[in-house]
Amino acid sequence: MGTDAGLEAQIGQWRGYIQRRQAITAADVDEMEDHLREQVADLAASGLDNEEAFLVAVKRIGSVDAISHEFAREHSDRLWKQLVLVSTAPDDAGERSWHELAVVLGLAVGAGVAVKAGLALIDDEMVLARNLGLLVFPFLAAYFAWKRRLTWRVGVMLLVPAAVLAIVLNVYPFVPDGSTLVLAAVHAPVVLWFLAGLAYVGGRWRSGNRRMDFVRFTGELAIYYTLLALGGSVLIGLTAGVLDLVGIDIEPFLEDWVLPFGAPGALVVAAWLVEAKQNVVENIAPVLTRVFTPITIVMLLGLLVALTSAGGFVDVDRDLLILMDAILVLVLALLLYSISARDVLAPPDLFDRLQLVLVGAALAVDAVMLSAMLARIAEFGFSPNKVAALGLNLLLLVHLAWAAWLTGGFLRGRRPFAALERWQTAYLPVYGAWAAAVVVVFPLVFGFA
Structure with missing residues (x-):
């Protein structure tokens, strides 16, 4: 067939x-x-x-x-x-067993203990920063491994890259506060997240459907983690306010215990909530994408006007370029999440045209940023930060350009939406490979400076 x-x-x-x-x-x-x-x-x-x-x-x-x-x-x-519609009610599959809840809470506490121990044993803030992801990753990966019943082969596929990453981050003779050190600390969590994705899909990363499941999971995890953080902040704020009125200062307790346990533990709990409450988020996801897509388009157009009117590209502030990179990554995340929430068999509609406008605006902003980066490199020469930023923008340019081409074909009825979905998931490993190169190769190329 x-x-x-x-x-x-x-x-x-x-x-x-x-x-x-x-x-x-x-x-x-x-x-x-x-x-x-x-x-x-x-x-x-x-x-x-x-x-x-x-x-x-x-x-x-x-x-x-x-x-x-x-x-x-x-x-x-x-x-x-x-054809398979029946009148009998399906069995209730929504109840989580106490056993799974105990596993999740145990892993959440374990992540908190690991971070707390790291804070106690590591005095150097930069050393702690580049190892923070390594302290939390084993517990999140362990949940996926337990949930997906991973084989030993997949386990080795997870452990070997994680071990190599740990060695690189802690053995490489980085220059203190050097650019490659900062880049490694920033990109290491990206590599770990792709490894977590390998565990999430049960080692079947070649499946486009499973990669899209992980995209969906990532977006929903961000929603739940944000909700947990906001709810926790409100609860802590109210508690601190009440205790402050009676003369009790809980700030040291918050810094020493609540944050070290709460932040990493909430990540594991949020992952469990995504798994347990999938239907609820499926109803939220389309609404969020439809609300934020037009808002993001307006923001990108405004940024495009601001960038083009800023004068010579050489004079564009470096911090502005970094911030714009972050915005483009968020735009890409919104695009991926929108595609993951869409019915692949539905015909084109107004929202699909808005998606094309979003991609077009992002491409225009990316082109302006690339011009600014090339101008700065021509003026000041290469550096680890410039090369890392340039590489990311080139990856985004290819990703967005082909996404725009496929979206246009879908709107004209020449391509199925599934082709656009396959492109998004097939390109994702490129970002993981680039992040790994920044962590492992850049320090060697630039002399660990």
Whole structure:
């Protein structure tokens, strides 16, 4: 059976929904998908086309699996989903076991203990900063490993790069407060996050559907972590205010215990909440993307006007260029999250056109920034910071330019939305590879300065 973008999109959507049911493990989902694909292949071999084969295969799986029934009930607007629609209520798969809660809380406390120990044992703030991610990563990865039932092979794929990263960060003879040291400290968490993604997808990083699941997870984790941080800040502020009125100063307690345990522990808890409350965030995600996309477009256009009217590119402030890089990364994150929240089979609409405007504005800003960076390099020469910033902007330029091309093709009806989705997930490892190069290679090239 040949490759069919529409079939892959339907299977990806089916898999994504099934994978979010809390009673179904990643291994179970893999087995179900393999079974579905076998059914489709057998039916296609008997003479059915891909769409017909998929309809019949989903019907057969739906007759024996309550998850498919639930999927059809929630998405009953298409024929293949209606085929498995039944009137009986699905089993409640939303209850988290006390066992999982105990594991999550244990890992959250473990992350807090690791950070607290790091604060107590490491006097140098820069050494602590570049090792902070290494202190938290094992506990988040352990949750994914436990949740996904990772094999030893995948475990080795996680441990070896993490160990190499730890050695590089602590053995390299960095110049104190040097540029390569700061760059390594900034990019190390990016490398660790991609390793966490490898654990999240169960070691199957080649699957575009699973990579998009991780994109979705990242956006939802940011939402939950922000909500936890805001809620915790309000609670701590009220408590501190009340105790201050009775003459008790809790600021030392907050600095010594609450923050070291709360910040890393909340990351593990937020990851669990994303897994446990997926349906709630699925309702929030489309709303957030539709609210922030037009706002971001206005912001980018304003920044574009400000940059072009700032005078000579050589005189553009370095801090401004760094801030603009951060804004472009946030724009890319919004684009990825918007794509991950979209129904791949829906026709083009006004929001898709807004997405194209967003990408076009980001491309214009990126082009101006690249001109400014090249002008500064021509005037002042190369440095680790300039090369790192230039490389990131070139990566963003390629990513956004091809995304704009594919979006335009989708709006004109020449390409399926699945092609745009595949491009986004296929390009993501490039950022991880670049971050690893900045950490490992840049210090060697620039003499650890």
